[in-house]
Amino acid sequence: MDTIKKLIKDKGQRFTSQKKEILCALQQKPQTVLEIYKAVNSKKNSMDKTTVYRILTNFLDLGIVNKVQLNDKEARFELSNRKHHHHLVCEDCGNIENIQLPEDTLLKVVKKKSDFKIKSHSLEFFGVCKHCQ
Amino acid sequence: MDTIKKLIKDKGQRFTSQKKEILCALQQKPQTVLEIYKAVNSKKNSMDKTTVYRILTNFLDLGIVNKVQLNDKEARFELSNRKHHHHLVCEDCGNIENIQLPEDTLLKVVKKKSDFKIKSHSLEFFGVCKHCQ
DNA sequence: TGACTTATTGCAATTTATTTGCAATAATAA
């Protein structure tokens, strides 16, 4: 939290109560804007949805959060200070789990096969979680 | 094309000129609804955007097309009768290339590591293409 | 071929997701 606060202030930006709230609401699990909005407004607080959008865009610029696009149209956000990982999305209950995978070999193959300078990648799995099977 | 026509008719659905047009417009490269809409309307034809949406949804149900969600919010569609592949997306010019990768080992690790019954996955790479480097 | 049935289309209007403009507010520095 303090690292993030410093990061924000070093950019000449302000560490507002709204930003703090959103940071608290963000779990590892990627959440939609609406979910984050509901989470912060479930307490005594009230925050406009526009503010949620703006803060998340700002956090994205600063590298504090990652944007995760799953199969639905709503974007999702998660804190970026976790280890690099991928997602397992349950098509029944919508639950999302993180998973870490060895992917060095795969990335090497891509580098060999293509002229692209790869900067990032996303790897998402869709299926049915244990609970829904 | 005939396989697809049969698939449609076997479901008691009609093989309309609009569906034919959209099939022609679909390349391997995943396109947005707007791109497909423009492609079909560039000729003498005129087709409503709603129709494009509806036909693509229908094709998705029948498994004729795949939905591809990249980092932007607009969904993309591509014919599903190609070999399974992944995408290289240039962040500069927006160009999208297909790439085929050996992924058996990766999928095996996922199965070993998780309780999920994996049904599909998406693997997208973002970077800079040769031309833009 | 022509008439009939009904899936499909086009158009207008909605809904949903996201963005923008601007005055009021509040975080920080002096």
Next chain:
DNA sequence: TTATTATTGCAAATAAATTGCAATAAGTCA
């Protein structure tokens, strides 16, 4: 404590996707 200005909330605009419904046309059968 005051001044500066980044940020917020609200209303309105834009963009993406969906829905209702009457008109159209694909396929069927006489």
